[in-house]
Amino acid sequence: MKFDVLQRDGRARRGRLELAHGVVETPNFMPVGTRASVKTVDAGDLEDLGVQMVLANTYHLMLRPGDELIGRLGGLHGFMGWDRPILTDSGGYQVFSLGPDVDEAGVAFRSTYDGAEVFLTPERAVEVQERLGSDIAMMLDVLVGLPAPRPKVEDAMERTLRWGARALDVHRRDDQVLFGIVQGGVDLELRARSARRTAELGFPGFGIGGLAVGESLDERNAALEVVDEVLPVEKPRYTMGLGDTRGLVDAISRGMDLFDCVWPTRLARHGKVLTAAGDFSIKRAEFRDDTAPLDAACTCPVCHRVSRAYVRHLFTTKEPTGLRLLTLHNVAYTVGLLARARAAIEAGRYDEFRAGVLRARNSLDGSDMATMRHRPRQEGSR
Numbered sequence: 001m002k003f004d005v006l007q008r009d010g011r012a013r014r015g016r017l018e019l020a021h022g023v024v025e026t027p028n029f030m031p032v033g034t035r036a037s038v039k040t041v042d043a044g045d046l047e048d049l050g051v052q053m054v055l056a057n058t059y060h061l062m063l064r065p066g067d068e069l070i071g072r073l074g075g076l077h078g079f080m081g082w083d084r085p086i087l088t089d090s091g092g093y094q095v096f097s098l099g100p101d102v103d104e105a106g107v108a109f110r111s112t113y114d115g116a117e118v119f120l121t122p123e124r125a126v127e128v129q130e131r132l133g134s135d136i137a138m139m140l141d142v143l144v145g146l147p148a149p150r151p152k153v154e155d156a157m158e159r160t161l162r163w164g165a166r167a168l169d170v171h172r173r174d175d176q177v178l179f180g181i182v183q184g185g186v187d188l189e190l191r192a193r194s195a196r197r198t199a200e201l202g203f204p205g206f207g208i209g210g211l212a213v214g215e216s217l218d219e220r221n222a223a224l225e226v227v228d229e230v231l232p233v234e235k236p237r238y239t240m241g242l243g244d245t246r247g248l249v250d251a252i253s254r255g256m257d258l259f260d261c262v263w264p265t266r267l268a269r270h271g272k273v274l275t276a277a278g279d280f281s282i283k284r285a286e287f288r289d290d291t292a293p294l295d296a297a298c299t300c301p302v303c304h305r306v307s308r309a310y311v312r313h314l315f316t317t318k319e320p321t322g323l324r325l326l327t328l329h330n331v332a333y334t335v336g337l338l339a340r341a342r343a344a345i346e347a348g349r350y351d352e353f354r355a356g357v358l359r360a361r362n363s364l365d366g367s368d369m370a371t372m373r374h375r376p377r378q379e380g381s382r
Helices: 043-048 058-063 067-072 075-080 092-097 122-132 150-170 188-200 217-230 245-252 263-269 301-305 308-316 320-346 350-360 364-373
Strands: 002-009 012-019 022-026 028-031 054-057 086-089 107-110 117-120 136-138 177-182 206-208 237-239 258-261
Touching: 002 320, 012 320, 022 028, 028 054, 028 320, 054 058, 058 067, 058 086, 058 092, 058 122, 067 075, 067 122, 075 086, 075 122, 086 258, 117 122, 122 136, 122 150, 150 177, 150 188, 177 188, 188 206, 188 217, 206 217, 217 237, 217 245, 245 320, 245 350, 263 320, 301 320, 308 320, 320 350
Parallel strands: 028 258, 054 086, 086 136, 136 177, 177 206, 206 237, 237 258
Antiparallel strands: 002 012, 012 022, 107 117
């Protein structure tokens, strides 16, 4: 891996990340392909939309179809027909959502597929991801939902640090990099301590975990600012599980480089359209005979070809094509937002860009995010 910060505008960073399967321009958003598939679209669709990296999930893939099978079939790149970079989450978030038994050795839980007992250790998480062959692998961490008592957050943070050292000890694949994960909740002292000690372990990059799990926007932003001040500037930072418009532009302004979330794709399956002027439900009756595109400012293939009336018709008649078209649009919107952010940093106008994005948003963004985030977590959002 090679990472260069090409330009800074305040805390915002414009960078370039070179990995075994290609280059990722940062800041950048990764659509979530939990089971080696971004729901309703394929690898060719993602390439056409300008997606540079996707995320897949270790927890789900190790259970079905199994990491050994994927390894025999050429790893994730060969398995899913995607020749650009892939990041694999260790599965810590999904395990957290299952209420596992956690001790120093690892986590014990039951498979959501067949109820079988599974035991996952930091070493096993590395082994699985090396077999999957992702470009970036994430260490197994200990996640705590917020709000939580400080001793509980600190205990999880300290265990994550110990697990990070164990993960580094066993990682061997030289065409894959292993990222550490910074924990600490929204306690600023714990965040700073975790960032400093995770950096001291020598990871080539860092996930910022334990956020977007119940904290307020102000709490999250304060935690990110502390992390930005402590982590080495020459290494990439990945804010895990963040994908709404406000969250993205705020995190970029605090020095973050990579993002993932099911937000654009999950909302698409519920009929929610993401646009620069605010988000809306295509199911509303007012769009029954609306000949306008989903978003007049969007240049994606869906907005170029079909009307709101047509997409609404697909949703009301439960045609699967509606899910596909709206997923394509929402991914295009999010990828385009990050491209505009990169251009704004290059122009030295990021604060102006961020302010303009937020002025254009309506109240749906925040309220809908709160509603959707607390739906079942099995799809891969962190």
